[in-house]
Amino acid sequence: MNLSLILCSFLLLIPFAQASNRAVSPELQSIALSSTWQKLLVYGDNGKSYIQSDNFFFSEHGATDPLAELLATLSAFAAPVDPSNPDTHAQCKFPARYQWLRQQIAINNFGIEELKCPEFNQFNQQQNVSSISVIFATGFLANPASYYGHLLLKLNTEHVQKKHSDLQDTAINFGADVPSDENMALYVIKGIIGQYDASFTQQKYFYHAGNYRESELRDLWEYELTLEQQDINLVIGHIWELLDADYRYYFFNRNCAFHMAELLQLVLTAKLAESKRLWMTPQSIMQNLSAVEYNGQPLVKTITYHPSRQSRLYQRFSFLNKQQKEALHSIVSKPGELAEVDLAAFEITEQHEIVDTLIDYFQFLRKESASVSDVNNTYYKQAVLLRYQLPPGPAVVNFDSASQPHLGRKPSYTSVQIVHNSGLESYGQIQLRPAYYDALDATEGHVRFSALSMGEVMLGFSDSRLFLKDLSLLKIESIRSNLTGLPGDRNYSWYLDVGAAQRQTGCVTCEAIKVNAGFGYGFEAASELNVTGFIGAGYLGETLDSMHSYLATKLIATWYVTQHLSSRLEFEQRFYHDGRTDLLAKVNSRYALAKDLDFRIAVAKDNTATEFSLGLGWYW
Amino acid sequence: MKYSAIAALTMSLALCASAYADKAPGSGPNPFSDCGIGAALFPEHKVLAVTSNIIWDIGTTAVTSATASPETCSGKNVDAAAFILNSYDSLIEETARGEGEHLSALMNILEVTPEQHAKVIGSLRTEMSLHIADDSYLAADKLEKSQHYYTTVISAVTSV
Numbered sequence: 176m177n178l179s180l181i182l183c184s185f186l187l188l189i190p191f192a193q194a195s196n197r198a199v200s201p202e203l204q205s206i207a208l209s210s211t212w213q214k215l216l217v218y219g220d221n222g223k224s225y226i227q228s229d230n231f232f233f234s235e236h237g238a239t240d241p242l243a244e245l246l247a248t249l250s251a252f253a254a255p256v257d258p259s260n261p262d263t264h265a266q267c268k269f270p271a272r273y274q275w276l277r278q279q280i281a282i283n284n285f286g287i288e289e290l291k292c293p294e295f296n297q298f299n300q301q302q303n304v305s306s307i308s309v310i311f312a313t314g315f316l317a318n319p320a321s322y323y324g325h326l327l328l329k330l331n332t333e334h335v336q337k338k339h340s341d342l343q344d345t346a347i348n349f350g351a352d353v354p355s356d357e358n359m360a361l362y363v364i365k366g367i368i369g370q371y372d373a374s375f376t377q378q379k380y381f382y383h384a385g386n387y388r389e390s391e392l393r394d395l396w397e398y399e400l401t402l403e404q405q406d407i408n409l410v411i412g413h414i415w416e417l418l419d420a421d422y423r424y425y426f427f428n429r430n431c432a433f434h435m436a437e438l439l440q441l442v443l444t445a446k447l448a449e450s451k452r453l454w455m456t457p458q459s460i461m462q463n464l465s466a467v468e469y470n471g472q473p474l475v476k477t478i479t480y481h482p483s484r485q486s487r488l489y490q491r492f493s494f495l496n497k498q499q500k501e502a503l504h505s506i507v508s509k510p511g512e513l514a515e516v517d518l519a520a521f522e523i524t525e526q527h528e529i530v531d532t533l534i535d536y537f538q539f540l541r542k543e544s545a546s547v548s549d550v551n552n553t554y555y556k557q558a559v560l561l562r563y564q565l566p567p568g569p570a571v572v573n574f575d576s577a578s579q580p581h582l583g584r585k586p587s588y589t590s591v592q593i594v595h596n597s598g599l600e601s602y603g604q605i606q607l608r609p610a611y612y613d614a615l616d617a618t619e620g621h622v623r624f625s626a627l628s629m630g631e632v633m634l635g636f637s638d639s640r641l642f643l644k645d646l647s648l649l650k651i652e653s654i655r656s657n658l659t660g661l662p663g664d665r666n667y668s669w670y671l672d673v674g675a676a677q678r679q680t681g682c683v684t685c686e687a688i689k690v691n692a693g694f695g696y697g698f699e700a701a702s703e704l705n706v707t708g709f710i711g712a713g714y715l716g717e718t719l720d721s722m723h724s725y726l727a728t729k730l731i732a733t734w735y736v737t738q739h740l741s742s743r744l745e746f747e748q749r750f751y752h753d754g755r756t757d758l759l760a761k762v763n764s765r766y767a768l769a770k771d772l773d774f775r776i777a778v779a780k781d782n783t784a785t786e787f788s789l790g791l792g793w794y795w
Numbered sequence: 796m797k798y799s800a801i802a803a804l805t806m807s808l809a810l811c812a813s814a815y816a817d818k819a820p821g822s823g824p825n826p827f828s829d830c831g832i833g834a835a836l837f838p839e840h841k842v843l844a845v846t847s848n849i850i851w852d853i854g855t856t857a858v859t860s861a862t863a864s865p866e867t868c869s870g871k872n873v874d875a876a877a878f879i880l881n882s883y884d885s886l887i888e889e890t891a892r893g894e895g896e897h898l899s900a901l902m903n904i905l906e907v908t909p910e911q912h913a914k915v916i917g918s919l920r921t922e923m924s925l926h927i928a929d930d931s932y933l934a935a936d937k938l939e940k941s942q943h944y945y946t947t948v949i950s951a952v953t954s955v
Contacts, residue, residue: 340896340899340900340903341896341900342878342882342896342897342900343874343878343900343903343904379877379878381878381881381882381897381900382881385881385882385885389884389885527892531892534888538884543937546933546934546936547933547934552933553933556927556932556933559887559888559891559927560924560927560928562888562891562892563891563920563923563924563927564924567891567892567893567894567916567920568892568893569892569893569894569895570892570895
């Protein structure tokens with residue numbers, strides 16, 4: 176920037192500097208206090224911006240003073256442009272602020288002349304966005320950051336004019352910036368206590384679709400929003416502003432769900448995310464989205480299901496008729512003869528259906544990186560070749576799922592229970608689970624038969640005392656079924672439970688540290704009935720003594736009897752290091768009285784006592 | 796973040812510019828070999844900061860095709876190469892079927908008119924069935940397979 180530009184900038188700043196020293200017009204004061212201006216500055220309810228980057232603000236006090244930032248922004252908008260690099264000008268870096276302020280005030284009166292911004296215009300025109308979708312990726316129990324699912328925005332290009340595919344659309348992601356070699360445990364801890372920066376990023380949607388659907392086997396749900404073009408443009412401009420801005424990431428409540436909701440709230444009057452909540456899940460945002468109106472009509476226009484490779488395999492398999500399934504079983508029982516498979520007894524479309532299921536099956540089984548050392552890579556290749564040998568034809572399956580995430584219950588759970596214990600007097604019990612689900616209420620948007628909770632606490636109380644019954648800092652049961660009955664359909668399962676618990680069912684003063692982990696196999700014994708066996712190890716004791724460690728075998732049967740009724744039977748045999756053994760048996764049943772209300776009955780027995788409980792719980 | 800993508804592209808274009816000078820006019824560069832797209836998508840040293848939820852995503856340094864000039868690495872060809880690399884399995888399966896959302900997207904990226912789809916896909920299907928049947932296919936890595944698919948589809952598009 177040459178000397179004349181600097182001088183001009185200085186002269187143009189003088190009126191604004193003076194303005195800040197004298198009474199600011201009521202019009203500007205009103206704008207500074209408006210919710211939209213403060214949303215553009217990404218202010219929280221505490222009057223402070225979530226943005227950490229200094230270059231997001233023109234005023235030194237912009238992160239906390241909306242009026243100072245407004246005056247400084249107007250000043251920056253009026254500053255002369257560097258003709259050789261217009262994209263660095265304030266108008267080009269903050270197009271949403273410019274677009275919105277232009278609608279609020281006569282910006283010409285502030286010496287502001289509209290500029291052309293090549294980079295932003297290219298971004299904007301390249302997108303040519305006609306609508307915006309919110310993409311919900313179902314939970315993924317192999318990655319702590321994705322336990323609760325994930326949200327993306329998809330900027331939908333005008334398909335009719337551009338003959339464009341959804342896969343080519345741009346997706347906007349929000350996530351913590353984590354070093355690629357970060358230790359997983361450190362990653363969790365630092366994520367919880369806010370040690371990572373986070374940012375919005377843009378990428379073609381096909382990268383995300385491939386990663387989620389093909390690699391992580393997660394279903395995607397697309398909720399297309401009804402937004403007017405003017406509001407779409409404002410959101411696009413704001414995304415551009417945010418792509419270089421750093422946030423502070425907190426795993427529980429300043430995560431992708433919260434900040435995606437904040438971004439959309441720029442053009443909404445209803446609140447999608449409550450900032451005072453201690454935890455925020457993507458599913459709760461989807462529920463709020465579905466309940467919100469925009470210009471007198473539902474905000475969500477359409478809902479589309481994009482199944483994962485695993486879901487496609489299961490659905491393709493379920494659509495096969497008996498003869499097709501028999502042929503499929505016959506083929507996979509002798510995969511070495513795949514090259515000689517003869518399906519001539521079937522119609523061409525039936526042959527397509529069998530081979531497409533085979534392709535999904537071997538794709539699901541194979542470990543691609545193992546190359547020739549994994550024989551499933553060979554089988555996959557031969558299955559694909561079978562399809563090439565048939566006449567071309569589509570895979571005619573209408574993939575569908577009733578498990579729309581917004582239909583699910585609310586994520587947090589509280590229950591009040593009455594307990595009768597054979598070794599104690601009867602007492603009351605309160606259970607609080609901040610999020611997310613257990614095997615009996617794993618429904619829409621959750622991993623079936625599985626459990627995931629953090630910070631779940633159960634307190635007992637009687638006339639004389641209040642005691643800790645159970646505390647799970649982290650509890651995961653990742654249960655897989657072999658839905659197809661085909662060999663190798665991944666059915667390995669695992670569990671982890673860390674926290675504190677009473678050492679015996681018949682004791683209320685035996686608080687002990689608990690750590691349980693195990694690995695096992697599950698299968699679908701009948702429709703909606705999963706049976707899983709585990710071998711595990713654990714620790715349950717008041718002191719750090721090896722006598723409290725144990726090996727365990729566990730058998731769990733979970734049955735979704737009806738849409739409202741579910742039951743679970745659990746046996747666990749523990750073999751302690753000091754020679755003790757303990758047999759634990761539990762039966763739990765749940766009946767959903769309403770979407771956010773349930774009734775539960777449970778029986779638990781160990782060597783010391785039998786306990787019976789009745790509970791009424793509600794989701795919030 | 797957008798600057799990292801631009802930086803990656805700039806690097807790939809720098810590679811491309813020198814390679815392209817040796818090509819016959821009109822032949823065009825191959826984004827895999829000439830534009831460095833393989834290196835761009837499989838960097839030896841991953842970027843220090845990746846977004847937490849796409850740790851396993853190969854596309855963290857994806858190329859933004861809009862910045863590629865037609866004279867060097869054509870935008871649509873770079874787009875097509877990146878798309879093929881990321882969607883290879885879906886593409887070979889859909890090529891066998893003769894249709895599908897990924898195949899349709901690839902035709903769009905390469906600006907193949909709907910009237911030409913059947914011919915391009917038919918040619919692609921014939922060639923890919925021979926290639927996959929070859930004994931050496933399994934030993935090839937994803938990058939090599941993608942490059943072959945790219946070359947085949949470009950050839951099919953050019954011949955219609």
